[in-house]
Amino acid sequence: MPFDIVIKNIRVVNHNKAFIADIGIKGEKIEKIGTITENAKEEISGEGKFAFPGIIDPHTHMGIPMMDTFSVDNFHTGTVAGARAGVTTIVDFTVQNPGDTLLSSFERRKHEARLSHVDFALHVNITEFYKGFLDDMVKVAEKGARSFKVFFAYSFRIPDDLFLRVQERAKEIGALILLHAENGSIIDFLMKRNIERGHLSPMYHGISRPVFTEEDAVMRAILITEYVKSSLYIVHMTSKRGVERVKEAKEIGVKVFAETCPQYLYFTEEAYKRPDGHYFIASPPLRKPEDVEYLWKAIKEGTIDTIGTDHAPFTKEQKDRYKDTFYKVPNGLSVIEFSMPSIFTKIIEKRLPLNIIPRTMSYNPARIFGLEGKGEIKEGNDADIVIIDPKYKKKVEPPYYSVSDISPFEGMTLRGIPQFVFLRGMYLIKDYLFMGHEVKGKYLEQKINL
Ligand SMILES: [Zn+2]
Numbered sequence: 159m160p161f162d163i164v165i166k167n168i169r170v171v172n173h174n175k176a177f178i179a180d181i182g183i184k185g186e187k188i189e190k191i192g193t194i195t196e197n198a199k200e201e202i203s204g205e206g207k208f209a210f211p212g213i214i215d216p217h218t219h220m221g222i223p224m225m226d227t228f229s230v231d232n233f234h235t236g237t238v239a240g241a242r243a244g245v246t247t248i249v250d251f252t253v254q255n256p257g258d259t260l261l262s263s264f265e266r267r268k269h270e271a272r273l274s275h276v277d278f279a280l281h282v283n284i285t286e287f288y289k290g291f292l293d294d295m296v297k298v299a300e301k302g303a304r305s306f307k308v309f310f311a312y313s314f315r316i317p318d319d320l321f322l323r324v325q326e327r328a329k330e331i332g333a334l335i336l337l338h339a340e341n342g343s344i345i346d347f348l349m350k351r352n353i354e355r356g357h358l359s360p361m362y363h364g365i366s367r368p369v370f371t372e373e374d375a376v377m378r379a380i381l382i383t384e385y386v387k388s389s390l391y392i393v394h395m396t397s398k399r400g401v402e403r404v405k406e407a408k409e410i411g412v413k414v415f416a417e418t419c420p421q422y423l424y425f426t427e428e429a430y431k432r433p434d435g436h437y438f439i440a441s442p443p444l445r446k447p448e449d450v451e452y453l454w455k456a457i458k459e460g461t462i463d464t465i466g467t468d469h470a471p472f473t474k475e476q477k478d479r480y481k482d483t484f485y486k487v488p489n490g491l492s493v494i495e496f497s498m499p500s501i502f503t504k505i506i507e508k509r510l511p512l513n514i515i516p517r518t519m520s521y522n523p524a525r526i527f528g529l530e531g532k533g534e535i536k537e538g539n540d541a542d543i544v545i546i547d548p549k550y551k552k553k554v555e556p557p558y559y560s561v562s563d564i565s566p567f568e569g570m571t572l573r574g575i576p577q578f579v580f581l582r583g584m585y586l587i588k589d590y591l592f593m594g595h596e597v598k599g600k601y602l603e604q605k606i607n608l
Contacts, residue, residue: 161189161198162583165545168204170535171512172211173521181209183541186582191537202578204545211516211535212246212542212581213498214523217393217417217466221270222253224488229470230561231492233273233599236469239495239560240276241586241594244544244576247277247532247602248494249523251307254285260294264303274599276581277542279529281305281336284324285314292327302603304333305527307393310375311342311441322382329388334526334606336391339375339400340367340442349485360435363484364427364443372400372442380407380414389413389608391526394468396422396442398452405461413608415526417464418453420500421491421566426450436477437564439487440468457518458510463526465501465518467493471562492562496554500567502546502574528606541583544576559592 161182169178170191182190182198218240221232231239233250240248252267254260260282271278280303284291295306308316308324316324328335348366352358357365376392380403383390395401395418404416421440426447429438438444456462470490480486493500498519505514516534524533531540552575554567579587586594 159184160196161194163200163202164194164198165202165204165209165543168207168209168545170209171516172534173513173517176513181535181543183580183583186540188535188537188539188541191535202545206547207577208512208546208548209535210244210544210546211520211533212544212579213244213519214247214249214529214532215240215245215467215469215494215497216249216464216523216527217419217468218248218250218494219468219470219490220250222470224470224490225486227472227476227488229490230473230476231469231471233271234275235559235561236494237275237599238592239558241579241592242495242559242575243498244579245276245494245497246542246579246581246586247529248274249279249281249305249527251281251283254283256286258286259288260284260291260298264298264301268601271601275586275594275597276599277602278599279303279527279602279604281307283307284316285309287316287320292323295327295333296331299331299333302601304604304606305336305391306333307336307338309338309342310379311338311340311345315342318378318382321379322386325382325386325388329386332606334389334391334608336393337375337379339372339379339392339395341371341374344371353485358483360430360439360484360487361427363439364430367441367443369397369399369445372397373403376400376403380404380412383414384412389415391415391417393417393466394419394422394442395462396445396449398449401452401456401461405456408461415463416456416461417466418457418462419466419468420493420497423450423453423504424500425566436481436484436487438491438566439484440470440489440491454508457514463518463522467497469494471560472564473561474563477564491566492558492560492564493566495558495560496565496567496572498544499572499574503572506573526608528604529602530605541580543580545578546574547577548573550575550577
């Protein structure tokens with residue numbers, strides 16, 4: 159039986175090694191890596207190009223309620239946008255509406271995600287602590303959703319004692335707890351005081367959420383995790399002080415994982431002073447240049463495990479409505495469409511090792527969230543492959559695949575935009591264009607084993 163597709167002479171870049179080989183795809187799988195002499199239905203020259211494993215975005219919010227509006231990408235448009243950056247798998251979040259159980263929120267979200275053009279798993283948000291929710295964690299884990307997210311900020315934040323209970327339950331059932339790490343009561347107070355004083359410009363979004371609120375939440379969560387001997391994944395980390403606490407915890411053997419996002423690796427709080435500063439409002443806020451530099455260092459050293467996008471896009475119209483009222487601007491940025499290229503571009507600029515991309519954007523998300531057959535270009539794995547021509551450059555400008563008409567990267571020239579993207583051997587992107595309209599993503603049950 160011939161191969162369906164053979165990619166000839168390509169530089170395969172995995173998390174742990176890079177080498178030149180042919181990749182043979184048969185059906186949905188990578189059948190062979192090495193020298194391939196057999197014929198193929200289709201052959202692609204990989205000369206001078208890179209093959210990365212498909213990008214796994216462990217943090218997206220497709221079409222979620224946000225303040226008085228909704229994030230504008232649904233699972234269809236958001237995954238078309240993601241495919242453009244090489245994304246072949248996302249892990250999105252359930253939304254627990256009033257009266258929802260964990261199970262009902264999970265079933266509804268899974269139904270919404272049927273529009274996805276990439277494979278997907280779901281984190282289960284816990285934002286209502288109804289009687290019996292701890293038992294429902296077991297039921298939803300049996301459906302393959304084994305990562306649960308709680309918040310130390312917002313009105314639906316989890317009290318410390320319940321966080322401990324949730325961690326105990328997660329440990330019992332082999333699940334992983336994700337945390338939005340900000341101290342909500344301090345933030346609520348500072349926001350209120352700034353509003354009373356008439357300090358309403360976008361800058362005050364950051365001023366109301368100082369670094370110590372992240373550091374405090376990180377420390378508290380780590381101490382409880384260490385006590386329970388469970389594991390913890392901290393989403394969208396932004397600060398040197400916060401990540402330093404993670405580093406110390408890792409050194410003494412606490413199982414803690416850290417995620418950051420391209421926006422925190424590119425922009426500082428100076429962005430809030432721009433005329434379009436309100437477009438950058440998301441929580442946690444952008445920080446100082448020394449934080450950005452430290453995050454890159456932590457990525458290089460491995461303290462930061464993953465790069466996700468926190469993709470929660472809004473349009474200019476949605477954001478402009480509250481231009482000068484920081485606390486009313488819907489929180490979130492449109493990031494997924496240029497996620498990997500933005501990181502690729504910086505890695506080249508900073509002369510960092512290229513395997514940072516497969517490590518933080520494929521291998522680690524697959525390993526941490528238990529996504530079997532994903533995260534590495536390896537025989538037997540799903541044929542999720544991204545092909546990049548390192549010479550290709552493109553200026554970021556509309557129109558976008560995302561419904562949002564804003565990109566934080568607008569005007570920048572990026573490298574690393576994929577020429578080809580395969581999901582399980584099927585074309586999502588062909589010659590830089592989305593071709594995956596017939597491709598259906600499938601739900602992935604998590605097999606977490608930390
Ligand atoms: Zn998020």
